[in-house]
Amino acid sequence: MHEKRLEKIINSMKNHHIDQMIITSPDSIFYLLNEWIHPGERMLALFLNSSGERKLFINELFPIQKDLGVELCIYNDTEDPIDYLEKAINPHKTMGIDKTWPSHFLIRLLKKKSGLQVENGSIVVDKVRMIKDEEEINLMKKASSINDQAMGKIMEVIKTNKYTEMEITKKLEEIYAKYETNGFSFDPLICYGPNAAEPHHSSDKTPLKRNSSIIIDIGCFSNHYASDMTRSMFFGEPDEEYKKIYDLVLKANLAAISTIKPGVKFSTIDKAARDVITNGGYGKYFTHRTGHNIGLCVHEYPDVSGANDMIVEEGMVFSIEPGIYLQEKYGVRIEDLVLVTKTGCEVLNQFPKDLIIFDK
Amino acid sequence: MHEKRLEKIINSMKNHHIDQMIITSPDSIFYLLNEWIHPGERMLALFLNSSGERKLFINELFPIQKDLGVELCIYNDTEDPIDYLEKAINPHKTMGIDKTWPSHFLIRLLKKKSGLQVENGSIVVDKVRMIKDEEEINLMKKASSINDQAMGKIMEVIKTNKYTEMEITKKLEEIYAKYETNGFSFDPLICYGPNAAEPHHSSDKTPLKRNSSIIIDIGCFSNHYASDMTRSMFFGEPDEEYKKIYDLVLKANLAAISTIKPGVKFSTIDKAARDVITNGGYGKYFTHRTGHNIGLCVHEYPDVSGANDMIVEEGMVFSIEPGIYLQEKYGVRIEDLVLVTKTGCEVLNQFPKDLIIFDK
Structure with missing residues (x-):
């Protein structure tokens, strides 16, 4: 006990x-x-x-x-x-x-x-459970560090342009198996092209075609603790609108993170992200809450949403994951896990957030 | 509807x-x-x-x-x-x-x-749901027919003696993926050597060593209906006791199947299997019920156990899976799905049940 x-x-x-x-x-x-x-x-x-x-x-x-x-x-x-x-x-x-x-x-x-x-x-x-103790924080940092490494590896596999979404999830399973993990913390969302416009698309047999947006939303369990991160990238030559929405989502992610500290409301954090996207003209395409708490389960109590006026406390860990989804075109989501500290927050994911464009 | x-x-x-x-x-x-x-x-x-x-x-x-x-x-x-x-x-x-x-x-x-x-x-x-209609029966036959084919293929992979239990479950996943399936109906039990003496052993990193018993308990979903079959085999030269318990388990499987027809009690079927093993001197090593009903779920209501005096009816589908488990040595289980017909039963699995010994 x-x-x-x-x-x-x-x-x-x-x-x-x-x-x-x-x-x-x-x-x-x-x-x-x-x-x-x-x-x-x-x-x-x-x-x-x-x-x-x-x-x-x-x-x-x-x-x-x-x-x-x-x-x-x-x-x-x-x-x-x-x-x-x-x-x-x-x-x-x-x-x-x-x-x-x-x-x-x-x-x-x-x-x-x-x-x-x-x-x-x-x-x-x-x-x-929503306030993590020191032991839990260490394990959650480790899980997210593994996830950072897995993100880098799976991106390299995606860039070979040899595999369908579903084949990428298999490759990711092999990558996680090489670390100290207990497998996926949720079914990976590998979304190519218009599939990236569905926030809950299940990986299917879609191959990667030139001029496609890509969303990679992945996580593993390590010592029973969950990680969860999303990065977006583009294969081919993105149009101006894609670059614009990428920029908005990134700014929304950073704006939300910059508001986090003990004492603010969850709804304030949600608003910080949402305002950036709304002011950019894409408010109605950010169709979900900004984030959710996480720990032994990938979705824990409570969430980062406009309806949640609870106060953020030191030791909480949650996701910040704004997104913009343009049906039948493309989508962008950028997600990190953050740990609330005494004076602000620590982002648990180190993987870069700049737009990656590849074409070969 | x-x-x-x-x-x-x-x-x-x-x-x-x-x-x-x-x-x-x-x-x-x-x-x-x-x-x-x-x-x-x-x-x-x-x-x-x-x-x-x-x-x-x-x-x-x-x-x-x-x-x-x-x-x-x-x-x-x-x-x-x-x-x-x-x-x-x-x-x-x-x-x-x-x-x-x-x-x-x-x-x-x-x-x-x-x-x-x-x-x-x-x-x-x-x-x-315990009485399957014609549409369900056809789908369950199809799921078990796929399972028969998968059993043949995975046995050939096991015989190469290149893979751990866990690696075999990966190979099996690939085999099922080639058929019209929705993946595993339960986590496959691939058990080498003394692991076969644990009826609910989870596949792990155990490699196959010479003079090991092997249990292969596998199933897939096809059109949402579950299959479930077990075969046992031996790598190397089995001793006399292994051959004896294999023979007892096979006889118990056949004895149970021969009693199945509308009107008998589930407990009578359980007894038919159990009596063979008990009379052979291994009663206390048959540590679980003889079977369970199956359909959209791999375990459905009711079960084939000594405590269940319900009457068997035409259209039921259940497993017959006697086993003998000798701790730290080896285990044998032979499982088929059966469909109760008007006058008896039809075994849905065609895969042979004779003892397979390989050594190369």
């Missing part, structure tokens, strides 16, 4: 008036226990309450060899784990439930403990 | 006294609508009730281009989809909930419709 993190969780429970809760997502359990357990369809739940009880409900198929600092409540396939869990619960107090817990467990629990007040308890954990 | 399947679902709702329900898993939605939608974290729900209403609650980010035969209830990211869903629900009748629906949706629904009686509604769908 990571006692310092647990202490923060217990404080957060108090802030949210949740006296008892279960944490069931493998990433949040890993965050506390430093053990990654894949329970498949079987119930895995870390029960905590404000008086300090901590119990891990786990199927015997997942034997735990080391001392995790929690009481183990082991069940087998002939038993209903809810029968064990319900004994730990105080029926008179609000119970926090992990947002992702499959409903069939919750339905069984509510039948056995009728009248139990339940709440989405994930906010308790999300608010702690 | 696949009207015949919907009719079966409505009948099944009546059998289970569920007047209204939501189906939220992408595979069950595909089963009815013939449209595969990946909603990510956003709510996707097909609402049905016994008076024939059918509504699909879907985020505007997933535009539906064709007529799916359901009323579309489209929401956006600034709205709570539960506000829409609750309007469709009759608060006085039991509501079936998909077993996998994330709890935070259910918690919000229960707050807005206090007193609503909810049940795990997935059994309604599972019981219909």
Whole structure:
């Protein structure tokens, strides 16, 4: 058990008036226990309450060899784990439930403990996880450093102009495999030509043709922590409009980054990026939020959007990824991860952001 | 909308006294609508009730281009989809909930419709999906036929003795990519030597050494339907015990298959396999159930186990996969998919089951 993190969780429970809760997502359990357990369809739940009880409900198929600092409540396939869990619960107090817990467990629990007040308890954990501790910061820096290196390598492969989008994702898999990674943190978005105008294009069999924009949005897991970066480039001779939107997106990325420091609102950061693009005349082509927090999951709580007035704090890590998408023509997105420091922020990606044009 | 399947679902709702329900898993939605939608974290729900209403609650980010035969209830990211869903629900009748629906949706629904009686509604769908219709049977035969061919090809690659377990899984990915498949239906289990004694070994960097048992448990999705087959082989000179357990596992596989016909219990099939192995003196080394149903998911309801006294029906497809695992030595598993016919069963895998020994 990571006692310092647990202490923060217990404080957060108090802030949210949740006296008892279960944490069931493998990433949040890993965050506390430093053990990654894949329970498949079987119930895995870390029960905590404000008086300090901590119990891990786990199927015997997942034997735990080391001392995790929690009481183990082991069940087998002939038993209903809810029968064990319900004994730990105080029926008179609000119970926090992990947002992702499959409903069939919750339905069984509510039948056995009728009248139990339940709440989405994930906010308790999300608010702690959004501030990274030193150990996490080091691992996230490492993951982004690997991603920088992978970006350089995959660009060289793309420049050979021998491979389709999907073949590039295979090459990228091989590149990540050579580093200390656990593979992709999300399906890579390798987008050629008009595909770059779709912010969520899935890599397909499109080959690279001359006079195409290229978006490369990639990330890996390293020691369970995610990286995520986007660079855009051009094969052939870009027209003036492409150069203009590239310049706007780059300025938007830098403007957002320059506003980041403890105390500003997420919505202010979003506005800084959006204003540059809107003032340049392309506001309606920047169709998504500016970024998202990241850590053990590639998308964590909260996000960098106009609707989020939460205050930025030291230790947060999130993406800044403005983009402009001109349907059936091309698209540009430039994304970095940033770490909020005491006085500003540190950009975790070192890979250059100048427009790369190649033609051979 | 696949009207015949919907009719079966409505009948099944009546059998289970569920007047209204939501189906939220992408595979069950595909089963009815013939449209595969990946909603990510956003709510996707097909609402049905016994008076024939059918509504699909879907985020505007997933535009539906064709007529799916359901009323579309489209929401956006600034709205709570539960506000829409609750309007469709009759608060006085039991509501079936998909077993996998994330709890935070259910918690919000229960707050807005206090007193609503909810049940795990997935059994309604599972019981219909367990009997495959003609279209499904054809697709499952095709998926298994591809798997037969892939098994032959990957065995030839293994026999070159140039690759680690993990490298073989990469090669297999390339083989599947050459057919009309959507990739692996589960992470392939390529197990060399003592790794074959772990029924759920994950392929790792183990190289193939002389005098090793090999287990190859592989499957792909083809047109969304899963295949799943296991063969075992030996590199070098197997000892007498290996040959003995291979023979027992093969006999257990055949004994189970010979009992399959409409009207027998799943537990009887399990017993047929288990008896052969137990009588051969290895009962305690056959550590898992004999099989599982399969279709759009690789593991479907129900399973072939001693605890399942349900009756086998025509149109079911499930695996028969007895195994013997001798820790730190070797393991054998032989798995086929079978389709229950009017009078018996048809084995969907044609790949030979005789012991293959190679040594070069």
